[in-house]
Amino acid sequence: MGNTARNFEVAGPAPVSESAESQSVWDRIASSKEFQDLMATKKVFIVPAFIFFVVYYFALPVLVGYAPQFMATKVIGQVNLAYLFALSQFFVAWLIAGLYVKAANDFDRLAKDILDKNGKGGK
Amino acid sequence: MNISLVMFLVFIAITLGITYWASRRSAGSAAYFAASRQIKGWQNGIAVAGDYMSAASFLGIAGIIAFQGYDGFLFSVGWLVAYLTVLLVIAEPLRNAGKYTMADVLAYRLKPRPVRAMASLSTLTVSTFYMIAQMVGAGALVKLLLGSMVTYNQAVIAVGILMIVYVVFGGMLATTWVQIVKAILLMAGTILLSFLVMAHFHFSFGEFFGAISQVTYHDAKGQQVVKDFLQPGLRYKPPYGPLDLISLGMALIFGTAGLPHILVRFYTVPDAKTARHSVVWAMVLIGSFYIMTTFLGFGAATIVGPDFIKGHGGTNMSAPLLAQALAGNIFFAFISAIAFATILAVVAGLTISATTSFSHDFWTNVIHNGVERRPGEEVLVARISAFVVGAVAIAIAIVLGPTANVAFLVALAFAVAASANLPVIVLSIFWRRFNTAGAVTGLGVGLLASIGLILVSPSLMAIDPPTVVGTARHLIQAKAWFPLENPGILSIPLGFIGAFIGTLISHEPTSQHKFNELLVRSNTGLGAEKATVH
Secondary structure (H helix, E strand, O other): OHHHOOOOOOOOOOOOOOOHHHHHHHHHHHHOHHHHHHHHHHHHHHHHHHHHHHHHHHHHHHHHHHOHHHHOOEEEOOEEHHHHHHHHHHHHHHHHHHHHHHHHHHHHHHHHHHHHHOOOOOO | OOHHHHHHHHHHHHHHHHHHHHHOOOOOHHHHHHHHHOOOHHHHHHHHHHHHOOHHHHHHHHHHHHHHOHHHHHHHHHHHHHHHHHHHHHHHHHHHHOOOOHHHHHHOOOOHHHHHHHHHHHHHHHHHHHHHHHHHHHHHHHHHHHHHHOOHHHHHHHHHHHHHHHHHHHHHHHHHHHHHHHHHHHHHHHHHHHHHHHHHOOOOHHHHHHHHOOEEEEOOOOOEEEEOOOOOOOOOOOOOHHHHHHHHHHHHHHHHHHOHHHHHHHHHOOOHHHHHHHHHHHHHHHHHHHHHHHHHHHHHHHHHOHHHHHHOOOHHHHHHHHHHHHHHHHHHHHHHHHHHHHHHHHHHHHHHHHHHHHHHHHHHHHHOOOOOOOOOHHHHHHHHHHHHHHHHHHHHHHHHOOOOOOHHHHHHHHHHHHHHHHHHHHHHHHOOOOOHHHHHHHHHHHHHHHHHHHHOOOOOEOOOOOOOOHHHOOOEOOOOOOOOOOOHHHHHHHHHHHHHHHHHOOOOHHHHHOHHHHHHHHHHOOOOOOOOOO
C-alpha cells in the first residue's frame, strides 16, 4: 500500500499562489515549449475523437426517430439495422476509449518532462 | 422463512462488516472523503460502475425493453457512451486540480465563496432528487420482493438507516467497497440470467431474435396484438418522440460527466493516470452490462411476456420474474437481493457526495472562509449532514408514498448535471475569459431551466382521470406547456448561454491571470493532491 504514497515534495509553485511571483511561475510553464507541445498533442487526439463520438452517437436517435422504417430494414434474419447500429455504439465507444488510453501515454510522457523540469520528483 | 429476506440479510451483514473495517481507517478529511486516495484503478472502475448502475438501469431498463422493446435499449446505449465525455474531458483535469468536490476546480481561478455556494446548491439538488427517486423505488421494490413481510415505510426506513450507517461510520472507503461488492453481484446475476435466457432458446440467436420479432400481448384496449419488439418507435412516437429521444441523449451524454456522485469517485485514486484507467474499467463493466440488457429485457418480453408481468407487480418486476421463470424461487431471491444491493450502493454514493459538498464547499469554504476551526471539524460536519440527509430522504419518501410519480426525478438529476454543472466545469477548464459571474449565472440558469422545464413537462403537467388519486396524480392538472419529458435539448444550451452572458457582462482580471495556473495544474498534475499513508 505504501508505494502509492509518493514521498517527494512538490518543489514547484506553492499551492496557494496569491503573490505575483508564484503566478509568474505558472505563466512561465504555460508558455514553455514543452507545455505548448503537450497541449497540441492532446488537442490533436481529443478534439477529433470527441466530435466523432458525438456525431456517431446522435446519428442513432436522429435516424431511429426520423427514419424508423429505414432503420427497421432486416439485415441478418430478424435482426434489423436499428439494433445493429445501437450495438455498434458499444464497440465504437470501447474502441475510442482504447485509442485514448494509447494516445494518453504520450500525454503522460510529455507531462512528466514538465514535472521533472519544475521540481517534482527530482533527484 | 423467505429466501429473499435471508439473502437481503446476508448482504446487509457483509456490508456492515465492511463498514466496521472501514470505520477504523476513516480518520481525517482525505481518508473520510477520498478513501486516502489509495483506491486502485480497477477497484475504482468497479466502484464507478457500482455507483452508476442504479435500480433504474437494472430493473427499469429491463422493464422498458420488456414493454416497449427496442426504444428501451436506446437508454442502454446512452448510458455507456456518456463515459466518453467523462474519459476525454472531465476525469483527469478534475483529479489533477481538485481535492474533494467539483467546486475545488472552479475555485482555483474564480472567487471561491459565490462559486462554491452555487456549486454546492446544484450538487445538493442533483443528489437529493436522485436519492428520493431511489428511496421511493426501494420502498416499493422491497415491498414487492418481500411481499407481506414488510411495509413500504419499514423498507424505506431500513434503506435509509443502512445508508446513514455506511456513510457516517465508514465514509468513502466503506461506500467504495459496498459499491464494488454490489457491482460484482450485479454482473454475476446479469451474466447468469443472460446465459439462462440463451439456454432457453437452445443457444440459437436465430431462435431468440425470431421470438423477439413476434411478441404477443394485450394492449391498453384489451386487444391481443403481435408486435416486432426490435422495431423502433414503440415508446418514442411522433410528433415529439424523436425530439425527446435526442433530448434524452443530450442529458445522458453531457449529464453523466456532471453527476457529483460520479465525479467524487475520481478523487479516491492516487493520480490522473489511475483515474483514466478506472474510467476504462468502468466502461468495460458498464458496456457489458448494458449489452446484456438485450437478454434481460427481450428475455422478459418473450419468455415471461408483458401480460404476466403487468399482473405480477408491473414493469420493474420484469428481471426478477424472468429469473423466477427460468430457475425458480431461489434465483428470484438472488436477483431480488441484487436489486436491493444496487439501491443501497447507489444511495450511499449519493449521500457521501451530498455531504462532502455541504461540509467541504459550504461549511468550511463558504461559511468559514476555508479555515477548519478545529481539526476534524470538516468530517464531523459531514457525518452530521449525512445523518440529516438520510433522515430527510426517509421522511420525504414516506410522505410521497409508494405510488408517487417519481421517475421524472432521475431525468431531472441528469438535466441539472448536464445544464448547470457540466457547462461551468468545461468553461472553467477551457475558456480563459470565463469568470465568477459567468459561473454563478451558468449554474443558476442551468438549474432553474431544468427545474422549470420539468415542472411544465408532461411528467408533472397532465390531466389525470379521476381514478388516479393521491401522489400518483400529476402535480399540475393542465395540458403540458413543454412537450418533452427530457428538458436537455433546451436547458443545456440555456446553461451555456447563461454562463456566456454572465461572463461577458462582467470584468474580472484575476480569473484570467489565474487561468494559466489551472491550465498547467489540470493538464500536468503539477501540485496535485497526493495519496496519504495510513
